[in-house]
Each structure stands twice: as C-alpha cells, then as structure tokens.
Amino acid sequence: MFIQQIINGLTLGSVYSLIALGYTMVYGILEFINFAHGEIYMIGAYLGIIFLTFFTAVGLTTSNIYLSLFLTMILTIAFCCAYGYLIERVGYRPLRYAPRLSPLISAIGISIFLQNFVMFTQGATDKVIRVEALDGFVSVWGINLSYLQVAILTVSFVVMIGLNLFVNKTKIGTAMRATAQDKIMASLVGIDINMIISLVFVVGAGLASVAGVMVAGYYGLVNYHIGYIAGLKAFTAAVLGGIGSIQGAMIGGLILGIVETLGSAYVSSDYKDVYAFLILIVVLLIKPTGLLGQRIEDKI
Amino acid sequence: MNNYIQSNTHLIRLFNVLLISILVLPFIGLQHSATLLVVLLVVFFLKDYLKVFFSSLALSFSGYSFSRYKKAILVVSSVIILIIPIMPYSQYATDVITLCLIYVILACGLNVIVGMTGLLHLGYAAFYAIGAYSYALLSINTGIPFLATAVLSIVITSFIGLMTAFPALRLKGDYLAIVTLGFGEILRVILNNWQSLTNGPNGLSGIPAPHVFVDFTDARMMFYLTAVVCFVSVFIILRVERSKIGRAWRCIKEDETVALAMGIDVVRYKLISFVFGSFWAGLAGVLYASKMGFVSPDSFTFLESILILCMVIVGGLGNTYGAIIGAFILICIPEILRDIQTFRMLIVGLVLVLLVIFLPKGIVGSIKDVNHTNSKS
Known part of the structure; x- marks a missing residue:
C-alpha cells in the first residue's frame, strides 16, 4: 500500500516536474515568475481533448488508436510551443527593460486572459475524456500500475533526460547556460539573446503541454482553472529545488508529488494543497536558496 | 533601447x-x-x-505638473463626496464606490510594503481575510461593542503580520514572494476546511453592521463611514511616507547595503513596514466584513492578492496617489463591463497587459516621466 502511494506520488510529481522546468528555465534567464506558464499546461490538456475528439470524428481512432494518440501528442506539443513563443513575443519582449514587476503584471494579465478565453470558448463545465485503449494496468510484485501511470513515468523520465542532455551537451544548450549567467557577455560572444529567450519559452511550453495531455488522460477530466493551482505548485517545486536549477526542478517536483500523495493518504485529504506550501516554507527557512540553488552574493 | x-x-x-x-x-x-x-x-x-x-x-497629461494633478485628485474626490447625497440615490453606485474606497485602503497598505520598502508580497489578501474573519467571529460570538471589536481585529491582523514577518524577512526577493504566496494559500485552505470555526466554504453570515452612536445599516451611512476612514488612512500613510520611517523604507528599497551602511536597522524597518502594511489590510477587512455582513473564503483568494498588487503597479509603484487611481480603475473597469459578463475578465486581462506595455511605470510614473522630459527640453 505504501509503495503504491509512492508510485502515485511519483506520477503526480513527474507532472509537477515537467511544469516546474518551464518556470525554472525562464527564471534562470529572465529572473521573473512566468505566471502564464500554468495556463499553457491547461491549454495543452484542452488541446489534447480537442484533437482526440477531432480524430474520433474523422474515424482515425477506430482504425488506428495508437497513431491518433501519437498525432494528438505531436499536434498539442506543436501548438503549445507556438503559444509559448507568442506569449513571450507579445507579452514579455516589449517589457525586457521595464521595471522588474512589469512583466509579472503582464504575465498575470495573460494568465487571466487565457483562462477566460478557454472558459469563453469551451464552457465553464468540466470536460470529460476516456480512452478505452489506455484502461487497464500491469501488476508488478502486487503493485498496480495503470498504463497511463507507466506512460507518464516513462515519458517524463525520457523527456527530462533529453532536456538534461540538450542543456549540457549541445551547442544551443551551452548558449542557454551562458545567457542565464550573463546576458550582456553572452551577446558579446555572438549569442542571439532574443532567439535563446524565445527558445526557452518554446521548450518550457512544450514540456508543460506534455504534462497537460498526460494529466487529461490520467484524471479523465479538465477544467479551465486547472492551470492555476498546478502552476502554483509547480512553481513551488521549482523554488523548492532551487530556482534556476534544472535538476532542482525535477527533484523538487518529485518530492512535492510524493509529499502531497502521502499527506492526503495518511493525514487528511482536505489539506491536500497545504502540504506543498508547508514543505516549501520549512525548506526555505532552513536553506533559503532551495535544495540545489546556488547562493547569490550581493554585488556592491 | x-x-x-x-x-x-x-x-x-x-x-x-x-x-x-x-x-x-x-x-x-x-x-x-x-x-x-x-x-x-x-x-x-x-x-x-x-x-x-x-x-x-500619455502626452495629453503632460500639461499638468505633478502637484497640480495631486490637487486635481483631491478636488475630484471631494466633488464626488459632495455630489453623492445630491444625486438620485442608487444603491448600486454607492456600493461600488464604497468597495472602491475599501480597495484604496488595501492598495495604499500594500504599496507601503511593495512600493515603498520593495518587498514583493503575494499574500496580502490573507491579511485582509484575517481582518475580516476576526471581525466576523468576534462580533458574532461575543457581545463586545463595534469599536472594540474593530480595534481587536486590527491588532490581531497586525500581530499575525509580525509573526509571519519574522521568519519571512530572512528571505530575499522572489523567495519572500513565494513564501507570502504560500502563506496566503495555506490560510485559504484552512478557512475552507476548519468547519467548526469558519463554517468552511459556506462562510459566515449575519455579521452585525457597525454601531458608533448610530447604526450604519444604510448603504449611504456605510459609505460615509468608509470615506472618512479611507481619508484618514491615506492621510496617515502620506505622513508616515514623509517621516523618518518612510525615508528609511525608501533607502532600503533603493539599496539595502547602502541603507545598512547609513546606519539604518534594515530588519527593524522591514518589520515595521510589514506590520504597518498588515494593519491596513486588517482595517479594510473589518470594513468589508461589516459592510457585506458576510464573509467566505472565496473573497480572499490568490487572485485577490494579485488584484491588489495590480492596483499598486497600474497606478505607479511606490506612489500613494498612484495606488488610489489604480484601485479606482481596477474596481470600476469590471463594473463598467458588467453588461458583457462573459467577455469581462477577458478584457480585464487584456487591459492589464496593454497598460503595462504602454505605461510600464504606471500611470503616475508615466506622467512624471513626460513632465521630466518636457522640463529638460
């Protein structure tokens, strides 16, 4: 039973990690909280349902379910990446040199806008989806893993390893890290800062949309305000791991997921949303930079 | 650039x-x-x-110097106060203006913490909630007179502000922001789930109206009470802003290291700022609870904190007059758009983005800028 809960926690946690990566990467480079990021996750979940419904209407789902699931995933990721790009382009780039709190307000405006846009076009009621092909589970040593749990764990694992390789081994990844360290120096050595920033938003949005689609399948229902609380918790995860650190976001998300699942299983599920923040406050008071964050000295 | x-x-x-x-x-x-x-x-x-x-x-304001425009605010607000009794009585308009005034107190209070001292606070609605709930619980469950209940609720709010400030102020910048945000969320969940005390999501109803010599049950009476309290609050905040404490806050905001070098006790002044800010949230909470006669956790969500923060920033960070303008704009826009209910928040979101992009220093800041460049050229 305990191990079952841990598995559930890991599933939830890997979703948080995927969203948290977007927060932490943007924060690492631009040092601002991208409040609209949670909405990308929500839009991803909605798009997943919309595309799957479309494929069902066309008749692709009955002939080849796996192809249609794959296409749904790819299309959703592509659309969400474009959303990420556009949000940065429209909402944040004009504010690059504005006072620090301005992009924050812009992000909140975009977040309110996207939430209400989805509510307005898709209705305020829950949207339900059920994919029969993904029902059922595998049993390993008496622990039940549903197909979707396996899928979520595998996909997040692969995506996170891929991201790590991308950031640490490729040339663009090096450019990203250089930009995070010092934007002006990076531009002096010939890195296109605007391109890198756009890229960070695109990658972050892509990761969030993966999480969104998988959660839509896992819980079977989405609502226009799921992005808000998931975004808050993912941001908490990013801070917990040390904001700006990619590995930190992954670890922070997993810890948060496990704590939340264990808390609601063994203490009280009414206070499900409190555990995340309690953990955060305790960690920050003991180690103010988060688990893997580096101490930034004051520049005088 | x-x-x-x-x-x-x-x-x-x-x-x-x-x-x-x-x-x-x-x-x-x-x-x-x-x-x-x-x-x-x-x-x-x-x-x-x-x-x-x-x-x-933006340029259309440029003809006005800042002091003239301060006067304009005073004149306009006094005209509103004078006109209200003459105008045909509208419960709706009175309620909206009363709400605006409550938010003016909130925005000015948050402006002390965020704008003057530079501490990003994302859980301000939590203190607003503490004020409202303490007033509601005290006035429903005990028979203490209004003034004593109000003072007690404000003291409770300030005290909780002090208690949270002690650990929170060890953190800097965005970490402080996220801890205050976490505090706000925790409080909201507790309000939702502590059935025996707060009646959960259903909220507390039957809160008595204020009673000072007379009952303030009428909407217009309530408006005058709020207006007087609001004017006094803004006056006090403006005076404190100009005092030694206010100057210390500004110095901390500009540069903490310099403030320390100048002999300012940074931690102490940050604590004062935090408690002083919470004080106004408590006051606004008392007014809100006694005006509505009903409080529920829905009124004190994270979005509420953000709304108040937006008022401060839209008006112009660090400027009390800006906070007043911001409060009026952000309460009135949704009310004006009430007829197109479905589009309403869509437009509010869009307006926020546009305001910030085209007036990045807030309304007052942009006007000041225009004047500055005009006087230079």
Missing part, C-alpha cells in the same frame, strides 16, 4: 499575426478564426496610427 523592436522585419510580425489565428483555431473553429485573422490584419496595418494614439494619450 528599442533596437530589438526596430530590428524586426514586418515579415515576422505578419507571421505572428497568422500564428495567433492558427493557435485559436481548435478553440473557436474555422469561421471565427478567419474573422479574427482579418481583424488582426487590419489592426496590423493600422498599428502605426494606434501607436500615435497611445502616446498622445
């Missing part, structure tokens, strides 16, 4: 316009998406004119 905007070709902008209409396609269907594309293209070709329009909007 604007090189990056100019370096962009029209082609990329056209591409973005196309992208927008493709992105909304799954949500609104082919037909609406095509309409949107046409509208966006028209806007795209007219955008130079729009730019002129927005900058002329």
Whole structure:
C-alpha cells in the first residue's frame, strides 16, 4: 500500500516536474515568475481533448488508436510551443527593460486572459475524456500500475533526460547556460539573446503541454482553472529545488508529488494543497536558496 | 533601447499575426478564426496610427505638473463626496464606490510594503481575510461593542503580520514572494476546511453592521463611514511616507547595503513596514466584513492578492496617489463591463497587459516621466 502511494506520488510529481522546468528555465534567464506558464499546461490538456475528439470524428481512432494518440501528442506539443513563443513575443519582449514587476503584471494579465478565453470558448463545465485503449494496468510484485501511470513515468523520465542532455551537451544548450549567467557577455560572444529567450519559452511550453495531455488522460477530466493551482505548485517545486536549477526542478517536483500523495493518504485529504506550501516554507527557512540553488552574493 | 523592436522585419510580425489565428483555431473553429485573422490584419496595418494614439494619450497629461494633478485628485474626490447625497440615490453606485474606497485602503497598505520598502508580497489578501474573519467571529460570538471589536481585529491582523514577518524577512526577493504566496494559500485552505470555526466554504453570515452612536445599516451611512476612514488612512500613510520611517523604507528599497551602511536597522524597518502594511489590510477587512455582513473564503483568494498588487503597479509603484487611481480603475473597469459578463475578465486581462506595455511605470510614473522630459527640453 505504501509503495503504491509512492508510485502515485511519483506520477503526480513527474507532472509537477515537467511544469516546474518551464518556470525554472525562464527564471534562470529572465529572473521573473512566468505566471502564464500554468495556463499553457491547461491549454495543452484542452488541446489534447480537442484533437482526440477531432480524430474520433474523422474515424482515425477506430482504425488506428495508437497513431491518433501519437498525432494528438505531436499536434498539442506543436501548438503549445507556438503559444509559448507568442506569449513571450507579445507579452514579455516589449517589457525586457521595464521595471522588474512589469512583466509579472503582464504575465498575470495573460494568465487571466487565457483562462477566460478557454472558459469563453469551451464552457465553464468540466470536460470529460476516456480512452478505452489506455484502461487497464500491469501488476508488478502486487503493485498496480495503470498504463497511463507507466506512460507518464516513462515519458517524463525520457523527456527530462533529453532536456538534461540538450542543456549540457549541445551547442544551443551551452548558449542557454551562458545567457542565464550573463546576458550582456553572452551577446558579446555572438549569442542571439532574443532567439535563446524565445527558445526557452518554446521548450518550457512544450514540456508543460506534455504534462497537460498526460494529466487529461490520467484524471479523465479538465477544467479551465486547472492551470492555476498546478502552476502554483509547480512553481513551488521549482523554488523548492532551487530556482534556476534544472535538476532542482525535477527533484523538487518529485518530492512535492510524493509529499502531497502521502499527506492526503495518511493525514487528511482536505489539506491536500497545504502540504506543498508547508514543505516549501520549512525548506526555505532552513536553506533559503532551495535544495540545489546556488547562493547569490550581493554585488556592491 | 528599442533596437530589438526596430530590428524586426514586418515579415515576422505578419507571421505572428497568422500564428495567433492558427493557435485559436481548435478553440473557436474555422469561421471565427478567419474573422479574427482579418481583424488582426487590419489592426496590423493600422498599428502605426494606434501607436500615435497611445502616446498622445500619455502626452495629453503632460500639461499638468505633478502637484497640480495631486490637487486635481483631491478636488475630484471631494466633488464626488459632495455630489453623492445630491444625486438620485442608487444603491448600486454607492456600493461600488464604497468597495472602491475599501480597495484604496488595501492598495495604499500594500504599496507601503511593495512600493515603498520593495518587498514583493503575494499574500496580502490573507491579511485582509484575517481582518475580516476576526471581525466576523468576534462580533458574532461575543457581545463586545463595534469599536472594540474593530480595534481587536486590527491588532490581531497586525500581530499575525509580525509573526509571519519574522521568519519571512530572512528571505530575499522572489523567495519572500513565494513564501507570502504560500502563506496566503495555506490560510485559504484552512478557512475552507476548519468547519467548526469558519463554517468552511459556506462562510459566515449575519455579521452585525457597525454601531458608533448610530447604526450604519444604510448603504449611504456605510459609505460615509468608509470615506472618512479611507481619508484618514491615506492621510496617515502620506505622513508616515514623509517621516523618518518612510525615508528609511525608501533607502532600503533603493539599496539595502547602502541603507545598512547609513546606519539604518534594515530588519527593524522591514518589520515595521510589514506590520504597518498588515494593519491596513486588517482595517479594510473589518470594513468589508461589516459592510457585506458576510464573509467566505472565496473573497480572499490568490487572485485577490494579485488584484491588489495590480492596483499598486497600474497606478505607479511606490506612489500613494498612484495606488488610489489604480484601485479606482481596477474596481470600476469590471463594473463598467458588467453588461458583457462573459467577455469581462477577458478584457480585464487584456487591459492589464496593454497598460503595462504602454505605461510600464504606471500611470503616475508615466506622467512624471513626460513632465521630466518636457522640463529638460
């Protein structure tokens, strides 16, 4: 039973990690909280349902379910990446040199806008989806893993390893890290800062949309305000791991997921949303930079 | 500074316009998406004119010097106060203005913490909630007179502010922001789940109206009470802003290290700022609870904290007059848009983005800027 809960926690946690990566990467480079990021996750979940419904209407789902699931995933990721790009382009780039709190307000405006846009076009009621092909589970040593749990764990694992390789081994990844360290120096050595920033938003949005689609399948229902609380918790995860650190976001998300699942299983599920923040406050008071964050000295 | 905007070709902008209409396609269907594309293209070709329009909007204030414009606020607000009793009585208008005044107190209070001291606080609604709930619980469960209940609730709020400030102020910048945010969320969940004390999501009803010599049950009486309290609060905040404490806050905001070197006890003044800010949240909470006669956790969500923060920033960070303008704008826009209920928040979101992009220093800050450049040239 305990191990079952841990598995559930890991599933939830890997979703948080995927969203948290977007927060932490943007924060690492631009040092601002991208409040609209949670909405990308929500839009991803909605798009997943919309595309799957479309494929069902066309008749692709009955002939080849796996192809249609794959296409749904790819299309959703592509659309969400474009959303990420556009949000940065429209909402944040004009504010690059504005006072620090301005992009924050812009992000909140975009977040309110996207939430209400989805509510307005898709209705305020829950949207339900059920994919029969993904029902059922595998049993390993008496622990039940549903197909979707396996899928979520595998996909997040692969995506996170891929991201790590991308950031640490490729040339663009090096450019990203250089930009995070010092934007002006990076531009002096010939890195296109605007391109890198756009890229960070695109990658972050892509990761969030993966999480969104998988959660839509896992819980079977989405609502226009799921992005808000998931975004808050993912941001908490990013801070917990040390904001700006990619590995930190992954670890922070997993810890948060496990704590939340264990808390609601063994203490009280009414206070499900409190555990995340309690953990955060305790960690920050003991180690103010988060688990893997580096101490930034004051520049005088 | 604007090189990056100019370096962009029209082609990329056209591409973005196309992208927008493709992105909304799954949500609104082919037909609406095509309409949107046409509208966006028209806007795209007219955008130079729009730019002129927005900058002329900012310039239209340039004739007024800042002090004249301060006077204008005083004159306008006194005119409103004087006109209200003469105007045909409208419960709705009175309620909206009363709400505006409560938010003026909140915005000015948050401005002390965020604008003057530079501590990003994302859980301000929590203190507003503590004020409202303490007043509600005390007035329902005990028979203490109004003034004593109000004072007690404000003291409780300030004390909790002090208690949270002690650990929170060890953190800096965005870490402080996220801890205050966490505090706000924790409080909201507790209000929702502590059935025996707070009656959960159903909230507390039957809160008695204020009673000082007379009952303030009438909406107009309540408005006058709020107006007086609001004026006194703004006056006190303006005086404190100019005192030694206010100057210390500004110094901390500009540069903590310098403040320390100048002999300012940074931690102490940050604590004072935090508690002073919470004090006004408590006061606003008392007014809100006694006006509505009902409190529920729904009124004190994270969005509420953000709304108050937006008021401060829209008006101009660190400026009390700006906070007043911001409160009026952000309460009145949704009320004006009440007829188009479904679009309402959509437009509010859009207005926030546009305001910040075109007036990045807030309304008051932008006016000051224009004056500054005018006097230079």
